[in-house]
Amino acid sequence: MIFDTGYAPAPESTSVVDLRASYGLFIDGGFVTGKETFPTINPATEETLAEVALAGAGEVDAAVAAARTAYENVWGPMPGAERAKYLYRIARIIQERSRELAVLETLDNGKPIRETRDVDLPLVAAHFFHYAGWADKLEYAGYGTTPVGVAGQVIPWNFPLLMLAWKIAPALACGNTVVLKPAETTPLTALAFAEICQQAELPAGVVNIVTGAGETGRLLVEHPGVDKVAFTGSTEVGRQIAHALAGTSKRLSLELGGKGANIVFDDAPLDQAVEGVVNAIFFNQGHVCCAGSRLLVQESVAEELLAKLRARMETLVVGDPLDKNTDVGAVNSAAQLARIRELVASGVEEGAEPWSPPCALPERGFWFAPTVFTCVAASHRVAREEIFGPVLSVLTFRTPEEAVEKANNTPYGLSAGIWTEKGSRILAVAEKLRAGVVWANTFNQFDPASPFGGFKESGYGREGGRHGLEAYLAQG
Amino acid sequence: MTDAVAVTSTRELRGVLHGLPGVDEVGAKARAARLGTRSIKNDTKAAAIDLAISMVDLTTLEGADTPGKVRALCVKAVRTAPGAPTVGAVCVYPDLVKVAVEALAGSGVGIASVATAFPAGRAPLEVKLADTRRAVADGATEIDMVIDRGAFLTGDYGRVFDEITAVKEACGEAHLKVILETGELATYDNVRRASWLAMLAGADFIKTSTGKIQPAATPPVVLVMLQAVRDFQAEHGRVVGVKPAGGIRTTKDALKLLVQVNEVAGPRWLDPRLFRIGASSLLNDLLMQREKLATGVYSGPDYFTLD
Numbered sequence: 162m163i164f165d166t167g168y169a170p171a172p173e174s175t176s177v178v179d180l181r182a183s184y185g186l187f188i189d190g191g192f193v194t195g196k197e198t199f200p201t202i203n204p205a206t207e208e209t210l211a212e213v214a215l216a217g218a219g220e221v222d223a224a225v226a227a228a229r230t231a232y233e234n235v236w237g238p239m240p241g242a243e244r245a246k247y248l249y250r251i252a253r254i255i256q257e258r259s260r261e262l263a264v265l266e267t268l269d270n271g272k273p274i275r276e277t278r279d280v281d282l283p284l285v286a287a288h289f290f291h292y293a294g295w296a297d298k299l300e301y302a303g304y305g306t307t308p309v310g311v312a313g314q315v316i317p318w319n320f321p322l323l324m325l326a327w328k329i330a331p332a333l334a335c336g337n338t339v340v341l342k343p344a345e346t347t348p349l350t351a352l353a354f355a356e357i358c359q360q361a362e363l364p365a366g367v368v369n370i371v372t373g374a375g376e377t378g379r380l381l382v383e384h385p386g387v388d389k390v391a392f393t394g395s396t397e398v399g400r401q402i403a404h405a406l407a408g409t410s411k412r413l414s415l416e417l418g419g420k421g422a423n424i425v426f427d428d429a430p431l432d433q434a435v436e437g438v439v440n441a442i443f444f445n446q447g448h449v450c451c452a453g454s455r456l457l458v459q460e461s462v463a464e465e466l467l468a469k470l471r472a473r474m475e476t477l478v479v480g481d482p483l484d485k486n487t488d489v490g491a492v493n494s495a496a497q498l499a500r501i502r503e504l505v506a507s508g509v510e511e512g513a514e515p516w517s518p519p520c521a522l523p524e525r526g527f528w529f530a531p532t533v534f535t536c537v538a539a540s541h542r543v544a545r546e547e548i549f550g551p552v553l554s555v556l557t558f559r560t561p562e563e564a565v566e567k568a569n570n571t572p573y574g575l576s577a578g579i580w581t582e583k584g585s586r587i588l589a590v591a592e593k594l595r596a597g598v599v600w601a602n603t604f605n606q607f608d609p610a611s612p613f614g615g616f617k618e619s620g621y622g623r624e625g626g627r628h629g630l631e632a633y634l635a636q637g
Numbered sequence: 638m639t640d641a642v643a644v645t646s647t648r649e650l651r652g653v654l655h656g657l658p659g660v661d662e663v664g665a666k667a668r669a670a671r672l673g674t675r676s677i678k679n680d681t682k683a684a685a686i687d688l689a690i691s692m693v694d695l696t697t698l699e700g701a702d703t704p705g706k707v708r709a710l711c712v713k714a715v716r717t718a719p720g721a722p723t724v725g726a727v728c729v730y731p732d733l734v735k736v737a738v739e740a741l742a743g744s745g746v747g748i749a750s751v752a753t754a755f756p757a758g759r760a761p762l763e764v765k766l767a768d769t770r771r772a773v774a775d776g777a778t779e780i781d782m783v784i785d786r787g788a789f790l791t792g793d794y795g796r797v798f799d800e801i802t803a804v805k806e807a808c809g810e811a812h813l814k815v816i817l818e819t820g821e822l823a824t825y826d827n828v829r830r831a832s833w834l835a836m837l838a839g840a841d842f843i844k845t846s847t848g849k850i851q852p853a854a855t856p857p858v859v860l861v862m863l864q865a866v867r868d869f870q871a872e873h874g875r876v877v878g879v880k881p882a883g884g885i886r887t888t889k890d891a892l893k894l895l896v897q898v899n900e901v902a903g904p905r906w907l908d909p910r911l912f913r914i915g916a917s918s919l920l921n922d923l924l925m926q927r928e929k930l931a932t933g934v935y936s937g938p939d940y941f942t943l944d
Contacts, residue, residue, distance in 0.1 A: 163684040163907060164899045171676035275674060432864050433664030468871075476900040485676040582659040602661050 171485040177261040183212040187355035189227035190365025204271035205491040205526040216371035224369040225386040228338040231366030241297035248293035250361040269349040271491030285326040291609035292330035305636030308336035310388030318344035319448040335633035345374040414622025418547040419575030422568035423453030429580035441604040447551040451576035460557040475518040492527040501550035508543035574616025647795035660825035669856035689891040696728040709944040711740035731772040738776035749779035756847035758783035769807040801838035814842035820850040832865035846883035853883025863901040882915025888926040
């Protein structure tokens with residue numbers, strides 16, 4: 162059979178990316194070298210891509226000072242319509258360089274080129290376009306027009322450039338300046354974005370990028386010159402930040418972990434529900450805070466749905482993220498792979514049954530086969546803790562009440578999905594779900610006009626849309 | 638072999654067909670579009686092009702068709718290109734079946750004839766059956782019938798079912814392809830129900846369209862039909878083929894279809910006995926791409942005969 166050995170390799174060319182041996186910190190409109198450096202690697206091959214400067218206290222000070230000066234002298238006083246021009250320009254340059262940025266993101270992150278090309282980059286550009294549109298219309302948004310000041314922003318490694326866009330676009334639209342720290346495993350697209358700021362002739366100091374690990378992030382969020390902190394990442398670190406900021410006048414928004422429930426009722430469009438389940442948990446290797454990592458399926462269709470799901474999983478292409486046919490790429494880091502393995506081992510030990518399609522994983526790099534756990538009890542760790550990997554836990558339910566109860570029985574509250582052909586049930590169930598985002602007959606859909614954020618331990622504050630302006634305006 | 642299942646009344650059929658899971662339009666379109674982004678290169682592409690050639694139902698269904706045109710088409714069907722397979726079948730109107738039979742003798746290429754008052758299907762049942770019997774008697778090995786869309790859309794499933802079983806009987810040994818004319822069915826739910834109805838009534842193949850109505854074989858329609866044959870096989874054990882027809886003109890379209898077959902129905906359907914593509918101009922594009930892949934250069938459309 163012609164596709165027996167899969168599709169012939171169809172790798173995206175890396176020639177569009179001009180990787181440098183080392184990258185500096187972007188402070189006050191220019192790149193400066195740091196005292197120390199750290200390597201960033203390609204998680205699909207474990208090869209070092211570049212050395213990146215590590216920002217210490219001195220560099221963070223300089224970045225915050227540059228942001229302060231730019232805020233007071235240039236960006237804060239600038240009319241919104243003028244700020245918008247810069248944001249539109251940035252959005253257009255992102256579109257022009259989208260292939261390069263998509264390849265770079267795939268190299269540094271390990272996610273498939275299909276996703277960086279078709280999801281990440283279009284959303285990044287759309288986010289800048291969206292907030293560019295708001296810059297001169299803030300008086301109609303309802304949160305005042307006064308910026309907060311200097312924003313310290315710390316973002317995760319799962320959607321490096323997209324999270325940067327979610328943070329920087331609204332901050333700049335509202336007249337704030339920013340110091341942003343990308344994750345230590347995925348700094349490269351943020352540094353490419355710094356070049357784009359130069360290309361767009363954004364005034365010096367409006368955007369500053371400092372690279373480093375947790376310590377750099379701590380220096381940034383605790384810096385007295387920062388007025389507003391925005392963090393996306395783990396609930397554990399979010400808690401530390403909230404603790405550190407308690408008693409200060411700094412504003413804080415947190416977008417943290419999740420253990421999203423994807424609820425499939427017996428009258429669901431089953432084939433599309435299977436797609437939705439796959440998209441909910443295997444999109445981006447499951448490195449998604451709003452992943453649908455718990456599948457709650459009505460018992461009368463459980464067997465049929467799981468049979469379809471397994472058949473569908475057998476068609477997932479796992480491997481080289483640069484191959485245009487790859488569906489599931491590399492896990493972002495050795496540390497994350499170890500965490501996934503540890504949680505999966507706990508699932509097996511506690512009595513849940515794992516299943517994975519047969520798939521040959523590359524020898525080098527960090528890989529984990531898509532996995533489904535059945536026979537899962539609500540008390541199992543795989544049903545309670547965020548795995549942040551391509552691992553799905555399946556539970557069944559009998560009544561809609563039971564589905565809601567199980568879905569809400571988690572400290573998190575970021576996302577949920579409902580699958581049913583009955584519109585009234587969608588509304589009734591959505592109303593009872595304690596989740597910031599509820600998708601109906603779809604999952605993991607994002608749009609810059611739609612607010613995103615969590616309940617409970619999934620954080621507070623909203624990003625995206627009009628609501629996303631609130632965090633960056635003084636009367637918000 | 639009795640292919641019909643023991644549900645025949647409209648009421649019973651309604652219970653079965655309306656008990657099928659619904660199709661979410663947005664999701665189905667998104668899935669079909671996603672499958673369309675698969676990148677088929679090199680060896681896979683070469684093999685896929687040859688497979689696609691062997692699946693073509695080389696078709697001419699024009700009022701102006703002549704015996705000469707059908708003969709020319711038959712020559713092309715057998716001698717596609719050096720080293721390339723023959724096509725799956727030649728598809729003609731009933732009155733030209735004899736011409737095709739003569740021209741294709743001993744070639745192994747199937748002779749498909751549309752029947753049952755194609756394309757509208759607006760004729761009394763006796764006429765449709767006579768149409769079918771005559772085509773089979775003249776040597777057609779495959780019959781492409783149209784369903785009564787009016788009866789289907791008014792919910793008279795029993796009537797559609799009975800008509801298909803009657804035509805199936807009239808086919809004898811000839812394979813029956815049932816054309817759903819999805820462009821007139823309005824919803825994907827209906828496409829799924831019509832697919833099941835045809836399969837329950839004994840169809841050997843379910844076919845999207847006559848080619849006379851737009852839209853025809855759109856990717857989401859083919860997706861839903863491939864899901865239907867997969868699910869029908871899982872439930873009833875019988876393997877039914879799928880034939881998209883109408884608007885499939887390029888190699889890229891054909892490769893996207895093969896990807897769908899592979900990932901939705903499964904590799905078992907990657908077989909001309911279970912998947913056909915109804916087309917006229919597609920073959921030349923496949924041959925042109927085949928040569929491009931083998932030689933590295935495009936020779937241009939003038940080097941491929943218009944038959």
